[in-house]
Amino acid sequence: xxxxxxxxxxxxxxxxxxxxxxxxxxxxxxxxxxxxxxxxxxxxxxxxxxxxxxxxxxxxxxxxxxxxxxxxxxxxxxxxxxxxxxxxxxxxxxxxxxxxxxxxxxxxxxxxxxxxxxxxxxxxxxxxxxxxxxxxxxxxxxxxxxxxxxxxxxxxxxxxxxxxxxxxxxxxxxxxxxxxxxxxxxxxxxxxxxxxxxxxxxxxxxxxxxxxxxxxxxxxxxxxxxxxxxxxxxxxxxxxxxxxxxxxxxxxxxxxxxxxxxxxxxxxxxxxxxxxxxxxxxxxxxxxxxxxxxxxxxxxxxxxxxxxxxxxxxxxxxxxxxxxxxxxxxxxxxxxxxxxxxxxxxxxxxxxxxxxxxxxxxx
Amino acid sequence: xxxxxxxxxxxxxxxxxxxxxxxxxxxxxxxxxxxxxxxxxxxxxxxxxxxxxxxxxxxxxxxxxxxxxxxxxxxxxxxxxxxxxxxxxxxxxxxxxxxxxxxxxxxxxxxxxxxxxxxxxxxxxxxxxxxxxxxxxxxxxxxxxxxxxxxxxxxxxxxxxxxxxxxxxxxxxxxxxxxxxxxxxxxxxxxxxxxxxxxxxxxxxxxxxxxxxxxxxxxxxxxxxxxxxxxxxxxxxxxxxxxxxxxxxxxxxxxxxxxxxxxxxxxxxxxxxxxxxxxxxxxxxxxxxxxxxxxxxxxxxxxxxxxxxxxxxxxxxxxxxxxxxxxxxxxxxxxxxxxxxxxxxxxxxxxxxxxxxxxxxxx
DNA sequence: TATGCCATCTTGAACGATCAAGAATGCGCT
DNA sequence: AGCGCATTCTTGATCGTTCAAGATGGCATA
Numbered sequence: 022x023x024x025x026x027x028x029x030x031x032x033x034x035x036x037x038x039x040x041x042x043x044x045x046x047x048x049x050x051x052x053x054x055x056x057x058x059x060x061x062x063x064x065x066x067x068x069x070x071x072x073x074x075x076x077x078x079x080x081x082x083x084x085x086x087x088x089x090x091x092x093x094x095x096x097x098x099x100x101x102x103x104x105x106x107x108x109x110x111x112x113x114x115x116x117x118x119x120x121x122x123x124x125x126x127x128x129x130x131x132x133x134x135x136x137x138x139x140x141x142x143x144x145x146x147x148x149x150x151x152x153x154x155x156x157x158x159x160x161x162x163x164x165x166x167x168x169x170x171x172x173x174x175x176x177x178x179x180x181x182x183x184x185x186x187x188x189x190x191x192x193x194x195x196x197x198x199x200x201x202x203x204x205x206x207x208x209x210x211x212x213x214x215x216x217x218x219x220x221x222x223x224x225x226x227x228x229x230x231x232x233x234x235x236x237x238x239x240x241x242x243x244x245x246x247x248x249x250x251x252x253x254x255x256x257x258x259x260x261x262x263x264x265x266x267x268x269x270x271x272x273x274x275x276x277x278x279x280x281x282x283x284x285x286x287x288x289x290x291x292x293x294x295x296x297x298x299x300x301x302x303x304x305x306x307x308x309x310x311x312x313x314x315x316x317x318x319x320x321x322x323x324x325x326x327x328x329x330x331x332x333x334x335x336x337x338x339x340x341x342x343x344x345x346x347x348x349x350x351x352x353x354x355x356x357x358x359x360x361x362x363x364x365x366x367x368x369x370x371x372x373x374x375x376x377x378x379x380x381x382x383x384x
Numbered sequence: 385x386x387x388x389x390x391x392x393x394x395x396x397x398x399x400x401x402x403x404x405x406x407x408x409x410x411x412x413x414x415x416x417x418x419x420x421x422x423x424x425x426x427x428x429x430x431x432x433x434x435x436x437x438x439x440x441x442x443x444x445x446x447x448x449x450x451x452x453x454x455x456x457x458x459x460x461x462x463x464x465x466x467x468x469x470x471x472x473x474x475x476x477x478x479x480x481x482x483x484x485x486x487x488x489x490x491x492x493x494x495x496x497x498x499x500x501x502x503x504x505x506x507x508x509x510x511x512x513x514x515x516x517x518x519x520x521x522x523x524x525x526x527x528x529x530x531x532x533x534x535x536x537x538x539x540x541x542x543x544x545x546x547x548x549x550x551x552x553x554x555x556x557x558x559x560x561x562x563x564x565x566x567x568x569x570x571x572x573x574x575x576x577x578x579x580x581x582x583x584x585x586x587x588x589x590x591x592x593x594x595x596x597x598x599x600x601x602x603x604x605x606x607x608x609x610x611x612x613x614x615x616x617x618x619x620x621x622x623x624x625x626x627x628x629x630x631x632x633x634x635x636x637x638x639x640x641x642x643x644x645x646x647x648x649x650x651x652x653x654x655x656x657x658x659x660x661x662x663x664x665x666x667x668x669x670x671x672x673x674x675x676x677x678x679x680x681x682x683x684x685x686x687x688x689x690x691x692x693x694x695x696x697x698x699x700x701x702x703x704x705x706x707x708x709x710x711x712x713x714x715x716x717x718x719x720x721x722x723x724x725x726x727x728x729x730x731x732x733x734x735x736x737x738x739x740x741x742x743x744x745x746x747x
Numbered sequence: 748t749a750t751g752c753c754a755t756c757t758t759g760a761a762c763g764a765t766c767a768a769g770a771a772t773g774c775g776c777t
Numbered sequence: 778a779g780c781g782c783a784t785t786c787t788t789g790a791t792c793g794t795t796c797a798a799g800a801t802g803g804c805a806t807a
Binding site: 050064 | 755757758762763764
């Protein structure tokens, strides 16, 4: 901001009007003027009106929020940290739904919402340093990110969303593993025996390709690992092993990335009869891939997504997917934070399998 | 935030560590500690290391952002005001693209971004009062909104996006009228003579239905009015009059709303051979409507959208639409604001008609 | 008349930092 | 020796508000 009112400057005329100015112009105390704005019951109505009127006339803009924040120790603002930058945050339907939930609670609560993009780590660190917030909600930030520790350093209340478990920090999430187990079991019950998996990223390094043991061991995103475990839980119980080349990791949550992954998986011999996808966008990409390979969904290949974003119901064929309450997750995160983010808080939201048109018994 | 460090309280142990504490613990001045963080060149390296180390050991969390903001008069944060609430902001693809542009500039600039939802006017007024920002970007807020004047009252720099023209305030936008004129001319050149329009809202009152002269006269959203004028410019030149029942207003920018509007328009006798839509989402809804009415696009009816969101290229048939640089609009808005939002700043970004598959000569 | 209480307004002290100006020191140059 | 200058650190004031506690006067109650 270039157009700053000059501070510490010779000309006092440039300084903006303050409580004190209004007070002395009226011959009352600062507190009285302050009360006129914040505690109308603390002074007579006539005086209050007089104060407000005079303030308007003098061009007073109301109590300065920053000064108030300093004095009260509250900013009435929460910080929301996203990994993957805002391109991700504002493009991924699941992230948007989460954001909506957070924002709704903030609005209801009269709390501001400051977005802290964590794309460039350097920028993010600066932001965390300078951001005036009362607490943080962290969404989809890898455990290893330096911003993570920087935020913990601030000593402010923190709520983690979609992290597995983090001792000493409030978390909200879903039972990823259980949800995936259930979805896989459903496919097993339909008779499927050969599976492929399109996985979200295990670590924020842009790796693309099959997922082996060593990669999983070093995972910094809990979500991918937990979901993969869930798939395996059910498969193992059915005596089926998921080989590493049956799992394709795609760091980008986009239809095109999954399209490509699905083509890889569906070209294997023997071909899987079912694809498990860790997001609906991935699932939609998989549908396209099957289509271009001349495979019918669900007759030739069943596809299961994750999230149940609005698109899942609209796409043709409509998507069988794991529903998770995305907006509610955001709401709960915000509520936990506003309630002080007690370190022991752990909220697990329910999921359910929504069966639509992309699943059927194998041919 | 419940978990507040107690202020003005008996127990001094509860107070958090400040610059002063670190300074006196080390026997140096506050300024020196401050400089250790902010101006490393102002003190010897050894002392600096000693200070930082001691600060860490004492649990000092770094200079308090709020105190700094008060002293420097800068918050390094911009406020972004959306109308229609966040449900709109985070769901409308055009709004998201704009937001991305704003966020990208903020990130590059080390500036925070505070979202001020303007859904509930009461909440929004509170937010504007308490938000610590250096300036505002206003997007899609009706001129008549009380928040509008509340923001102007703050005296902070303001940039308006997608407003026609606003004397004394910086604006960024596109030539809506010219863009629509061009799109219409293209349809005229193809041979079309009967038109229908699906319009965005003229005022934020939820009105749904045909648009007459009186409604247009009271418009509080400039965009809709400007675009409709553009359509008319071309039509009038071709000697065609747009009757009021050829224009259907739908306040909601959704496929379903437009679907319904398109069914109304396409049921008229004689049936229009071309539909002009003020958004791509509306256009997509219109395609569906034509489909269910058994009309082929573009053979039976041509459809033109507006925005050129990513979906426009992906939908089948792909959409002929007016491209506007949405993200760039957000960027420019942020840049103007960061540059001081000079009241005379007026930025008009280029648009262009992108011809795809939804337009053809009438049968 | 004394007492207490309520409503209304004032006072002085924070909140935690940054800034402008000045002091102390050492060093080199003439 | 005297001067200037750069480096490093300190001092006092200030940003604009809110808070706790106290002062004042009026009115009712005892």
